Amino acid sequence: MELSGSSAVVTGGASGIGAAAARQLAARGAKVVVADLQEDAGNAVADQIGGAFCKVDVTNTDDIINAVEMATSMGPLKALVNSAGIGWAQRTVGKDGSYDSAANLEAFQRVININLIGTFDCIRLGATAMSRNEPDEFGERGAICNLASVAAFDGQIGQASYSASKGGVVGMTLPIARDLAAVGVRVNTVAPV
Numbered sequence: 473m474e475l476s477g478s479s480a481v482v483t484g485g486a487s488g489i490g491a492a493a494a495r496q497l498a499a500r501g502a503k504v505v506v507a508d509l510q511e512d513a514g515n516a517v518a519d520q521i522g523g524a525f526c527k528v529d530v531t532n533t534d535d536i537i538n539a540v541e542m543a544t545s546m547g548p549l550k551a552l553v554n555s556a557g558i559g560w561a562q563r564t565v566g567k568d569g570s571y572d573s574a575a576n577l578e579a580f581q582r583v584i585n586i587n588l589i590g591t592f593d594c595i596r597l598g599a600t601a602m603s604r605n606e607p608d609e610f611g612e613r614g615a616i617c618n619l620a621s622v623a624a625f626d627g628q629i630g631q632a633s634y635s636a637s638k639g640g641v642v643g644m645t646l647p648i649a650r651d652l653a654a655v656g657v658r659v660n661t662v663a664p665v
């Protein structure tokens with residue numbers, strides 16, 4: 473896809489894989505919005521690549537809309553990388569047999585909220601903006617890439633919440649790709665080791 477003159481949103485773009493994706497997209501000519509909780513690191517990446525930082529918590533819909541709007545003000549939004557994510561590991565039961573020592577349910581919900589529901593919120597809002605683009609010569613309006621994990625398929629001890637969240641990302645990829653084919657938006661998920 474031709475990205476020059478377009479914009480992109482990278483969640484989790486202040487660090488790691490997201491920062492690398494932001495650099496790649498900028499090298500391909502996109503104006504990148506680095507959407508992350510970390511202001512200092514996010515601004516540093518944005519400055520390096522001639523993009524913009526937007527403070528985003530992916531569990532907050534208004535934050536996501538701000539990032540998408542910031543991107544569309546710089547060019548048609550053609551790329552979204554969903555790299556924001558957290559890990560968490562805790563065994564399902566504690567060692568003393570008390571109910572209180574069982575796995576922390578709030579922590580489980582937080583991982584699902586960020587890694588799975590946050591990813592879906594970014595997809596639905598980013599794809600909405602992409603659906604307004606003029607299609608290119610191949611009928612494409614945009615592309616979305618999600619970060620799952622090998623833990624979606626082969627979770628280790630303590631990884632119930634993380635594996636559930638990444639398994640959810642894997643599971644929703646095909647139906648969303650089928651939905652978004654109608655508007656010319658590709659959806660892919662990668663599962664790093």
Ligand SMILES: NC(=O)c1ccc[n+]([C@@H]2O[C@H](COP(=O)([O-])OP(=O)(O)OC[C@H]3O[C@@H](n4cnc5c(N)ncnc54)[C@H](O)[C@@H]3O)[C@@H](O)[C@H]2O)c1
Pocket residue numbers: 483484485486487488489490507508509510528529530531554555556557558559586590619620621622663664665
């Ligand atoms: N690095 C790996 O080896 C690996 C392997 C498998 C999967 N992954 C997945 O790839 C993605 C990126 O991994 P990474 O190693 O680059 O992680 P990282 O910790 O370096 O970067 C994640 C970024 O997400 C941001 N973030 C966390 N919660 C957020 C929230 N609620 N809203 C907005 N931003 C938030 C963090 O501030 C951070 O900058 C993650 O989803 C991770 O689960 C990574």
